[in-house]
Amino acid sequence: MSATFTGRSAVPVFPAWRGQALDEILYHCRELVEDTDFPTVRRWREAGGKVVGHFQVYFPEEIAHAGGMLPFKVRGAAVEPTQAESRFGSYLCSILKTSLELALGKRVELDLFVTHPICDAARNLAGVWGRNLPYPCRILYLPQNPNSAFATRYLRDEYDRTRRVCEEIAGRPISDADLTHSIAVFNENRALLRALYALKCERPWQLPADDAYVLTAIGGLVPREEHNDLLRAVLPLLEARAAPRQDKIRVILEGAFCEQPPLDLIRAIARSCYVVDDDLLIGLRWITSDVPDGGDPLLSLAESYIERSAHSPVQHDLRKPKDRMLLERIERSGAQAAILMAAKMCEPGLEELVVHTRALDQRGIPYFVSEFEENMSSFDSLEIQLETFVENLLFD
Amino acid sequence: MDDTAKDTGIVGRGNDAGARLFREWFQGLSHAADEGRGAAYVFVMGSLCELLRVFDFPIVFPEINSLQTAVRRVAHEYLNEAEDYGFSPDICGYVKADVAVQLRGGAHPMGTIPKPALAVCTTACNTYLKWGEIWERMYGMPLFTLDVPGSRGAGLASAPGSGDFELDRRYVEAQLRELIALCERVSGVRFDIDRLREHMAHATAMNAGWARVLELNRSRPAVFNALSDGTIFLGVANGFRGTAEGAAYFRDLVEELAFKAERGIGTTIDEQWRLIFVGVPCYPIFRRFTELFTDWGGVFVNSTYLWFASGGANLGFAYDLARPIESLAEGVLLGVRDAMDSMFFQTRALAGMVADFAADGVVFHPIKSCRTVSTGLADTRRALMAVTDVPSLFVESDLMDRRVVSEAQMKNRIDAFFEGLASRRHQAAAATA
Numbered sequence: 001m002s003a004t005f006t007g008r009s010a011v012p013v014f015p016a017w018r019g020q021a022l023d024e025i026l027y028h029c030r031e032l033v034e035d036t037d038f039p040t041v042r043r044w045r046e047a048g049g050k051v052v053g054h055f056q057v058y059f060p061e062e063i064a065h066a067g068g069m070l071p072f073k074v075r076g077a078a079v080e081p082t083q084a085e086s087r088f089g090s091y092l093c094s095i096l097k098t099s100l101e102l103a104l105g106k107r108v109e110l111d112l113f114v115t116h117p118i119c120d121a122a123r124n125l126a127g128v129w130g131r132n133l134p135y136p137c138r139i140l141y142l143p144q145n146p147n148s149a150f151a152t153r154y155l156r157d158e159y160d161r162t163r164r165v166c167e168e169i170a171g172r173p174i175s176d177a178d179l180t181h182s183i184a185v186f187n188e189n190r191a192l193l194r195a196l197y198a199l200k201c202e203r204p205w206q207l208p209a210d211d212a213y214v215l216t217a218i219g220g221l222v223p224r225e226e227h228n229d230l231l232r233a234v235l236p237l238l239e240a241r242a243a244p245r246q247d248k249i250r251v252i253l254e255g256a257f258c259e260q261p262p263l264d265l266i267r268a269i270a271r272s273c274y275v276v277d278d279d280l281l282i283g284l285r286w287i288t289s290d291v292p293d294g295g296d297p298l299l300s301l302a303e304s305y306i307e308r309s310a311h312s313p314v315q316h317d318l319r320k321p322k323d324r325m326l327l328e329r330i331e332r333s334g335a336q337a338a339i340l341m342a343a344k345m346c347e348p349g350l351e352e353l354v355v356h357t358r359a360l361d362q363r364g365i366p367y368f369v370s371e372f373e374e375n376m377s378s379f380d381s382l383e384i385q386l387e388t389f390v391e392n393l394l395f396d
Numbered sequence: 397m398d399d400t401a402k403d404t405g406i407v408g409r410g411n412d413a414g415a416r417l418f419r420e421w422f423q424g425l426s427h428a429a430d431e432g433r434g435a436a437y438v439f440v441m442g443s444l445c446e447l448l449r450v451f452d453f454p455i456v457f458p459e460i461n462s463l464q465t466a467v468r469r470v471a472h473e474y475l476n477e478a479e480d481y482g483f484s485p486d487i488c489g490y491v492k493a494d495v496a497v498q499l500r501g502g503a504h505p506m507g508t509i510p511k512p513a514l515a516v517c518t519t520a521c522n523t524y525l526k527w528g529e530i531w532e533r534m535y536g537m538p539l540f541t542l543d544v545p546g547s548r549g550a551g552l553a554s555a556p557g558s559g560d561f562e563l564d565r566r567y568v569e570a571q572l573r574e575l576i577a578l579c580e581r582v583s584g585v586r587f588d589i590d591r592l593r594e595h596m597a598h599a600t601a602m603n604a605g606w607a608r609v610l611e612l613n614r615s616r617p618a619v620f621n622a623l624s625d626g627t628i629f630l631g632v633a634n635g636f637r638g639t640a641e642g643a644a645y646f647r648d649l650v651e652e653l654a655f656k657a658e659r660g661i662g663t664t665i666d667e668q669w670r671l672i673f674v675g676v677p678c679y680p681i682f683r684r685f686t687e688l689f690t691d692w693g694g695v696f697v698n699s700t701y702l703w704f705a706s707g708g709a710n711l712g713f714a715y716d717l718a719r720p721i722e723s724l725a726e727g728v729l730l731g732v733r734d735a736m737d738s739m740f741f742q743t744r745a746l747a748g749m750v751a752d753f754a755a756d757g758v759v760f761h762p763i764k765s766c767r768t769v770s771t772g773l774a775d776t777r778r779a780l781m782a783v784t785d786v787p788s789l790f791v792e793s794d795l796m797d798r799r800v801v802s803e804a805q806m807k808n809r810i811d812a813f814f815e816g817l818a819s820r821r822h823q824a825a826a827a828t829a
Contacts, residue, residue: 087774087775089774089792091486091770119522120766121771124739126550126740127550127740128771131550131776131778139549140548144519144541148567148570149574150567151543151567153567154564316529316541318539321532350484350487354482354483
């Protein structure tokens with residue numbers, strides 16, 4: 001059955017947007033991103049496809065895609081972790097609990113779950129998941145010493161291990177030709193996302209942060225071919241969007257590399273500011289340019305992870321000191337201020353706040369700090385504080 | 397304890413010698429600080445001491461420094477200082493205590509901690525990396541991350557000699573060679589492979605000693621309390637790894653514990669219950685925490701802490717000195733991977749421990765500070781209950797922060813646990829009567 005799948009389902013899993021005007025397209029995207037029953041994944045499975053769930057932050061989705069499977073980004077959801085709560089201790093971020101809840105409650109059914117040791121809490125996920133769910137759970141050890149001359153070779157071999165696991169699940173070999181095809185699909189996706197972010201930076205009044213977010217997040221929910229179709233259709237509509245430029249400050253949003261703020265929170269920020277860059281779902285945009293064509297495709301993917309990639313608090317790379325990366329993001333995007341966020345109980349995020357605030361203090365760049373949780377539902381207080389922050393800047 | 401045992405001078409010397417060695421170690425660190433010598437900062441899960449000693453670095457274990465502030469009941473002062481600096485109450489207390497030590501110029505209750513010349517962290521714990529980045533920013537010294545891949549899933553540890561194992565071992569070996577070059581640059585000391593062999597030989601002796609120490613506690617009564625005595629032994633295993641003193645200490649300790657085992661000499665209490673400890677001790681009330689169990693006759697006969705916090709020395713790995721760097725890579729990979737397995741995939745090991753050590757109960761102690769150890773403990777407990785009928789207790793607190801340690805609440809839970817154990821024993825006795 002799965003051999004008939006080559007990345008694109010015979011029936012689109014997300015057809016609702018097709019043939020619609022921009023506002024309707026964005027409406028359908030918002031509905032899908034906020035749907036905690038993940039209907040696209042269900043449709044894919046109903047059509048006989050297999051699903052590889054991968055936890056934040058980055059996963060080489062090309063490998064699962066090359067096996068004809070749907071790579072699904074496991075990023076928690078706004079659900080009550082009633083079953084998952086008893087599997088974990090206290091003092092834990094929400095995303096771990098709600099991600100497991102999605103699986104325990106069968107909101108999403110997977111054929112393989114892959115996690116990464118991105119933080120002390122998440123590295124326990126494979127153990128917990130594996131003890132509670134019947135399908136294979138694996139840890140992908142992305143290199144934490146990317147500065148080693150051997151790291152690329154190691155990662156290439158680690159990806160090959162992932163390929164072998166995916167072959168077992170897919171029930172068929174994954175050839176270099178399959179991988180090369182998938183890399184091409186994802187290269188197009190990366191180019192489209194870069195175009196989306198370029199528009200958001202250059203003309204943020206035409207692409208508010210919440211719209212950009214849902215258009216990006218769809219990529220973790222549908223086959224990449226469908227995501228490419230969507231972005232190809234939407235980008236010209238956004239370019240032509242008649243939206244007045246407002247007197248808002250340009251900010252970057254930092255701290256959403258793993259747990260995601262609720263869409264309403266992003267929307268609340270967008271009401272006050274132009275978010276010109278961010279690290280929302282940075283894993284979907286991790287590789288910053290095309291993965292080279294030709295040669296060993298796994299080696300190309302590995303090189304790209306190490307040499308042509310973004311940054312996050314959960315990757316240690318001597319070439320990417322966190323304070324400098326933040327300042328570069330601000331400078332590159334022409335931002336006037338930063339919104340620094342940390343998910344509640346997120347240790348790497350909370351540690352990074354110290355680095356970031358000190359770096360910004362030294363440069364005299366204004367910033368706004370807030371903790372968040374994916375399940376939070378009241379933003380009034382935060383919005384008032386943010387408006388005050390913005391007004392102080394505007395009238396300073 | 398009988399008079400013969402006392403007269404021999406054997407019993408109790410492990411604890412005495414351990415305390416002495418620790419004092420001397422901190423005195424040595426103070427001297428190094430006075431002389432302005434830069435130290436190698438390392439962590440317990442994969443310290444690489446056997447390699448770093450080749451370059452004459454004073455060795456600093458910030459985790460041990462931090463826990464000492466808690467044991468000496470001053471941790472709150474350090475935590476407050478780090479929180480005033482900007483660190484959240486919700487991050488690792490070890491990190492925050494160390495930040496305060498650094499802000500105080502190395503002032504510590506046991507001496508002065510020298511500044512780092514370099515830091516080496518394995519990837520057994522992600523906080524190691526974030527912690528090291530703090531020193532990087534404070535001092536501008538090199539931070540070397542030794543990336544050690546763990547098991548890819550429960551029961552999936554690749555076997556030495558297999559293709560998958562070799563891939564990981566080669567990665568570790570390549571990094572070790574890069575670390576050697578870095579150490580030469582930082583220390584100005586040329587790498588001497590014979591000195592490496594010497595320190596690896598001591599580490600091998602200590603590994604064997606550590607494994608034997610743990611094994612000897614299968615005796616009934618147990619010859620040491622894994623929570624209290626075990627922590628002293630663990631400190632020496634880490635702080636003196638790769639040294640002649642460390643090797644001699646473990647040779648003597650094995651002799652002491654074997655002596656006790658042969659003569660049926662237990663700990664200082666009348667052993668009623670044999671317990672296994674899972675997690676990290678409650679250092680802010682360390683002595684009292686132990687007493688909450690020993691007052692009921694509970695003795696910890698083993699602990700996952702003694703596995704993972706020894707960096708996997710419990711495996712008793714013996715280095716092959718004929719090919720030292722290759723073997724060091726293999727030993728580090730196996731040890732650190734085992735340490736990780738002891739935290740993330742521990743169900744089978746715990747079930748084995750319960751059987752091997754004839755345990756009456758298992759105490760799970762997750763802590764706020766350490767998500768590496770604590771995140772999966774509730775689920776591990778469920779899994780263990782599914783495969784054994786051993787009673788268990790789940791009690792949360794912290795290893796540093798007394799604000800989240802509720803002694804009264806803890807005592808209630810622990811008392812109820814022992815009452816349950818007693819009731820269970822009575823019922824079993826009645827059923828067989």
